Amino acid sequence: MLGTTGQRALGVVAGLLLDRALGEPPDRWHPVAWFGTAMGRVEKVVYRDSRAAGAIHAGLGAGLGAAAGVALVAGAGAVLAPAGREVLRGALPVALAVAVASAGRMLRRTSRTIEEHLLQDDLAAARATLPSLVGRDPSGLDGSGVAAAVVESLAENTVDAVVAPAFWGLVAGAPGVLVHRAVNTMDAMVGHRSARYARFGTAAARLDDAMAWLPARLFAALVGVLAPGRAGDLVRLVRRDAPAHPSPNSGVAEAAVAAALAVELGGPLRYGDQVEDRPRLGDGPRPGAGDITRARQLVDRAELTVVALCLAAWWAGRAAPHTRRRDA
Template identity: 40%
Template sequence: MSHAAPLLAILMLEAALGYPRRWRHPVEAVGALIAAFERRWTRHRWIGGVALLAVLVALSIGVGLAIATLGVVAVVLAGTTGLAQRSLHDHVAAVATPLAAGDLAAARGAVAMIVGRDTAMLDEGGVATAAIESLAESFCDGVVAPAFWFLSGGLPGLFVAKAINTADSMVGHRTERLAAFGWASAKADDLVNWLPARIAGALICLVGWSGWRVMWRDAGRHASPNGGWPEAAMAGVLGRRLGGPVCYDGEPAMRAVLGESRVPDAGDLMRALGMYRRACLAMWVMVGVVAWAL
């Protein structure tokens, strides 16, 4: 049985309704499990990290298969928890609206909710850059990748992808304490997102009718083997420059420069949101074609 028709329903339902904010999200349970493993197994280094990954994959598959036995309605409802089309749009729009109105303080506060860099001293260009980079990369992590793995493996595939992404965000950092323990999660996340990242970049270029040259040229400059594809695609479509100097916890760092011309402004952030909506719609159309064909 094809997973395309349920996926199309999931995409449309999640975009229309999002996830109720008053309900605890299932990813919080995954995060609690990861945190418990981190406290008890970090000292086991690579072995502990591999054990964490194995448990997450096994539980994700088991829960996904169990829900699938309840029927297609249960699958669609559960599947909406694994995508972030609506929430990603709303979080970035919460940055774009005050930035366009000239309220830099509110825009800084909103962008601090979606990026890890220091935001207190960002100017308009810095806020717009941070929000656009987060939008592009999260289009892969929060939309294309879970959709791809649902299409490939149903609800278990989606749950596995989300669990791995959550583990990477929590323990995949290259700090001295987590370098060994988080290695398996980081590598698994690279693998899970390898093809979706390139699909995400292609979708952005497709709806923007441009950006291909910049994506192919600059994607490899990014520190991540995957993050550069959608980010470089968005830089190319907008005709703007992303990346450059940032600060994390007061320490200066340098992100790869993607694209060219000047840094983006509030208007470019609004344009990026439009590209994001069109890229999501293009994905719906493609999934619908697959559903119709099968």
């Protein structure tokens, strides 16, 4: 049993609030880190320089995520069903899955640390901390480049680590949340365009694109609601700039945040030996340290709005049976 939509909504609320209160555990205790270790071992066995081998790898990882979600549902059923606690039975697996899959607190905390380094004119420390958020090479970035990278990460990762877990928790319960987390983790591991993963990582990258497609657009809509004075520019700039981005989802999220903040994101960046000239997103000046604060506040409000909407969905689901009984 995956629970009703209202029960799953309550689970999403609990999971996001758990992440806000506790944050992520150390890697050695983090289920996502365990999953990454396991899939690294699977890769050693199945790797071939082919899309077919990559599809096997991605399928096994998604299956592992689904199995973990089903185990959470079964465990909650076994423990809570005898007590007749149906609401907890439906909400608890989602809460645990969303808490594991979310990382909003970490994003906000790390962005604040980098911002403080920039405000203290300690560019070296800001560069040293940046790899906690992004995969690009920070060594050649100036202060504005570091700020742009942080703002882009807040946008992209709020989709991956806040909105998408909430969305999949509502739609498919704990299995949906953990399949998305598995796919997103595999994309981070093998989905980039290096010589080793250009073909092998295709399946993971495409699955990640598919599972984040709607959450990215829901995030952009949330940003438009939270920055109503910029909503018209947001629609215009997302339509104009996002299609040129190599990711069909990151481009939408980053263009939306660029429009809301009235800054310009994108531009050249380096991953190891690879240099990419990313499209420019938005109209305005390049961001500075103060724009990290504004971006962090924006994504924080977006997460709180998700919590409020899910609470409303839970309340509506709770009230519906009473309404039907009165009508009968």
